Amino acid sequence: MVHETPAMRTGGTAEQRGGWLARISRLFRTRPTIQPDRVLIAMLTEAIALPGCPVCRLLAERELRGLESILWEQVTDPDTHRALLAARGFCFIHSWALIPAGDHVFSHHGVAILLQRILVDLLQTVKIGGVTAARRWLTPRTPCPACIWEAQRESTLLTALAWIAMHEPELVVSEPALLCQPHAHLLAITLERIAPAQAARWRSLLDILATRYAHHHRSLDSEQQLALRVGRRPPYLPRQAEYCPWCQAEREYLSKGTAWLCDRARAWTTYLDAPQLVAQLLLEEDQAWPEAVALPMETSNHSAEPRCLGHLRQALTQPDADHVLDETVAAFEELAERAQRFIASSDYRFRGHLTDEERRSWRDLIAVFGGETPGVSLHDARVS
Numbered sequence: 001m002v003h004e005t006p007a008m009r010t011g012g013t014a015e016q017r018g019g020w021l022a023r024i025s026r027l028f029r030t031r032p033t034i035q036p037d038r039v040l041i042a043m044l045t046e047a048i049a050l051p052g053c054p055v056c057r058l059l060a061e062r063e064l065r066g067l068e069s070i071l072w073e074q075v076t077d078p079d080t081h082r083a084l085l086a087a088r089g090f091c092f093i094h095s096w097a098l099i100p101a102g103d104h105v106f107s108h109h110g111v112a113i114l115l116q117r118i119l120v121d122l123l124q125t126v127k128i129g130g131v132t133a134a135r136r137w138l139t140p141r142t143p144c145p146a147c148i149w150e151a152q153r154e155s156t157l158l159t160a161l162a163w164i165a166m167h168e169p170e171l172v173v174s175e176p177a178l179l180c181q182p183h184a185h186l187l188a189i190t191l192e193r194i195a196p197a198q199a200a201r202w203r204s205l206l207d208i209l210a211t212r213y214a215h216h217h218r219s220l221d222s223e224q225q226l227a228l229r230v231g232r233r234p235p236y237l238p239r240q241a242e243y244c245p246w247c248q249a250e251r252e253y254l255s256k257g258t259a260w261l262c263d264r265a266r267a268w269t270t271y272l273d274a275p276q277l278v279a280q281l282l283l284e285e286d287q288a289w290p291e292a293v294a295l296p297m298e299t300s301n302h303s304a305e306p307r308c309l310g311h312l313r314q315a316l317t318q319p320d321a322d323h324v325l326d327e328t329v330a331a332f333e334e335l336a337e338r339a340q341r342f343i344a345s346s347d348y349r350f351r352g353h354l355t356d357e358e359r360r361s362w363r364d365l366i367a368v369f370g371g372e373t374p375g376v377s378l379h380d381a382r383v384s
């Protein structure tokens with residue numbers, strides 16, 4: 001027996017719709033083994049009625065909420081500080097997502113409070129333990145907390161979507177929605193886990209999606225095509241490297257290779273810097289993109305300071321680690337002081353004027369923790 005779902009109620013039965021959708025429905029329909037939340041099913045069904053990837057759409061709607069709630073009410077909470085300290089802040093995407101999250105809750109001071117405290121912890125650690133302690137500190141003990149929330153939500157959404165696919169497979173492949181390729185791949189994995197006996201059928205479902213990708217390929221603009229290939233655009237991307245000269249050099253190199261193909265943040269950053277190059281590649285590579293290759297480490301000749309935490313970690317493996325650490329610590333102490341003045345200015349008793357550098361300190365802190373090029377933050381794995 002197939003249970004009635006909100007999806008069915010909104011769209012009528014597959015047989016009523018007729019045509020190829022009905023044939024797909026009969027082919028794929030199977031018994032449910034899970035019962036996800038009805039509200040979630042309803043939300044997904046609504047998202048399926050809109051263009052774009054429904055999973056990306058629902059993830060994007062909630063993407064900033066966790067960060068906003070931290071900035072709104074937890075910036076001085078000791079548990080939040082401990083958790084963020086263990087993670088050494090957020091990954092590239094979620095460090096920069098603090099900008100729109102901070103805008104929404106009017107709390108750039110909150111961003112400064114969160115990150116400055118972690119930076120001060122590093123400075124204290126280095127004072128006691130030098131390079132060895134710094135190297136140890138620069139290895140996060142836990143993943144980016146926002147990535148954990150997002151992975152949990154993504155898994156819940158995909159499980160619910162798999163449930164819809166088992167009841168009404170035609171919905172998962174019907175217009176105007178179109179699952180992005182990463183989520184189509186993850187849906188197939190989820191379906192094979194939930195109903196392994198139907199594996200061949202789930203692969204056929206992917207084939208139908210592949211036909212739709214090919215059909216839509218040239219009708220979408222390059223931004224839509226990229227979203228289809230790698231998933232949604234991150235909430236915020238820095239337009240250029242302003243704080244770390246190593247990030248600047250690496251970012252200029254990013255669009256020259258193909259390493260940017262390997263993940264969402266790199267792909268969208270490259271699109272920001274070189275939209276025509278990406279558009280051209282999207283047109284040329286109809287079915288498969290070239291293999292991603294590693295970025296060579298060409299940044300070791302720079303002597304300018306300061307640098308982000310990811311580039312500091314790389315530099316501390318070099319023979320002149322003591323010298324690099326001294327220089328970077330001096331830059332971080334200066335930044336921590338600027339941020340402290342900026343934080344103090346949120347107090348109504350504050351008198352005096354902030355310099356432009358002090359006003360910008362919260363952004364420089366983000367650049368220190370997230371890096372300004374995807375792949376260099378402490379949480380980002382380099383392409384290998």
Ligand SMILES: [Zn+2]
Pocket residue numbers: 053054055056057179180181182183231232
């Ligand atoms: Zn998606």
Ligand SMILES: [Zn+2]
Pocket residue numbers: 090091092093094144145146147148
């Ligand atoms: Zn993250």
Ligand SMILES: [Zn+2]
Pocket residue numbers: 244245246247248307308309310311371372376
């Ligand atoms: Zn950097």
